[in-house]
Amino acid sequence: MRNKYLYITLLAILGFNSESWAQYVQSKGAPRLVVSITIDQLRSDYLEAFAPLYSDKGFKRLLDGGRVYANASYPFSPIDRASAIASIATGVTPYYNNITGKLWLNRKTLRPVFCVDDSAFPGLLTDDTSSAAALSTSTIGDELKVVTGGKAHVYSIAPYRDAAILAAGHAANAATWIDDIRGNWCSTSYYSSSLPAWIGAYNSMHPADSRTDNTTWEPCDMKVGNLSYFMYGNDSRSFKHRFSGPERYTLYKTSGLVNKDVTDMAQQCVYANGMGNDAVTDLLSLTYYAGTFDHRTVTECQTELEDTYVRLDNEIARLMDYLDEHIGKDRVLYILTSTGYSDIESTDYQKYRIPSGVFQMERTSNLLNMYLGAIWGQGIYIESTFGNQIFLNHKLLENKKVSITDATNRAQEILVMMSGVRNVYTSLQLITSQNQQLQKIRNGFSPEHSGDLFIEVAPGWQILDENGQQVELSRASFTPFPIIFYGNGIESERIQVPVTTDRIAPTIARCIRIRAPNACSSEPLF
Secondary structure (H helix, E strand, C coil): CHHHHHHHHHHHHHCCCHHHHHHHHHHHCCCCEEEEEEEECCCHHHHHHCHHHCCCCCHHHHHHHCEEEEEEECCCCCCCHHHHHHHHHHCCCHHHHCCCCCEEEECCCCEEEECCECCCCCEECCCCCECCCCCCCCCHHHHHHHHCCCCCCEEEECCCHHHHHHHHCCCCCEEEEECCCCCCEEEECCCCCCCCHHHHHHHHHCCHHHHHCCCEECCCCCCCCCCCCCCCCCCCCCCCEECCCCCHHHHHCCCCCHHHHHHHHHHHHHHHHCCCCCCCCEEEEEEEECCCHHHCCHHHCHHHHHHHHHHHHHHHHHHHHHHHHHCCHHHEEEEEEECCCCCCCCCCHHHHCCCCEEEEHHHHHHHHHHHHHHHHCCCCCEEEEECCEEEECHHHHHHCCCCHHHHHHHHHHHHCCCCCEEEEEEHHHHHHCCCHHHHHHHHCCCCCCCCCEEEEECCCEEEEECCCCEEEECCCCCCCEEEEEEECCCCCEEECCCEEHHHHHHHHHHHCCCCCCCCCCCCCCC
């Protein structure tokens, strides 16, 4: 909030108000609408493999006519949907924006919290209470709002709550997503005390049950399922899925059908709010889905995945055709990229005699507690574990006059000797180290939300959380994906030099002639 007022003050001192900014960007030919498209789990290998099934107006239009950075990556680890979208919007890593993932452990309650949960802001047409308060830096949308004096329209649309809110940032007009329980498009009072009329109108015209109760998901084209991209066989080249029961909307949001809803809502948003029709640049952030159905393995749903990409191509084409007609091709700037990860598939490595094992976090924490107790006396030294992180009892250590540095170093010494452990990092090590090999791990760390110790298990090993009965497979796999800029006079070019996603926000800022988000120090891509 203080940053917002600082920017406004600076602009006033410079005599650079929203009217003069609008005149400036108009004279310089800046886009009237920026459309930031993030496709959850999009992969370059699948994108290219299914190309024979695409039209000329979707992915092919972007790939042939856009500035394509073919080798993109995220400058931090681990990556999930929430941390990826927060990084794109802010231009920085979780070390600065504090969004380490969809979930993290609250040190006060020792309970996992969802990244956008906030009881202070009731939901609109949903029971979820949400805000972007945990996002500790500004976003590109926030900066656009500040420089235009609030006149720019900034909206975010996604099937998922975390994606919608984190892409919207703090100052957006609204963020909307599909409610898991009721299936309608909903929002949060964080942005407005009442639901925007255009969202309510869409819900009235397209009731949630009409999208699921009488809907069957099957291949959209007879050619779907006939490609032989995957090495492993797929006996069934067709499929039919119905959506029923209490989990039907959650299941629907992992199908290829949900992307049509996102495009429909995007068109409704642009039309109802007159986006792109004046001299002030507007921002529309969209999240689509390209993962597997019900988060199953690719082996189980090869044809469904193929159909999802074909439907995605159709939706990209439909969105671009609509905006070309209503705003103008040269007046819209598109940015398309991926969340840069894939759901990790369970693999029985032992069946093929590949080194593997199960690393049990509760058992490990008990052994570590006994070890520290033998040094400094009995006590509960381990407050909790979360994923591969260990949280120490700071209050107990303080009472025993033991420094956090000494405790973590002692713990590190014993943990690295355990089977399946590849490395152990302390929080102090990640904060202070200048070692480039630790950079990606450090960038994914947050002093506020992360633990005191990070255990890196060997590839192929599973991390077992006995309390929550959650199993996570360690796999240092690379997910290839592109960053594409298209429209507003950008010339087509394919660039093979590796780039990182934290450079997207400053590039957009340069294109629309505003400052980059307040923690962003990365250079624009062009």
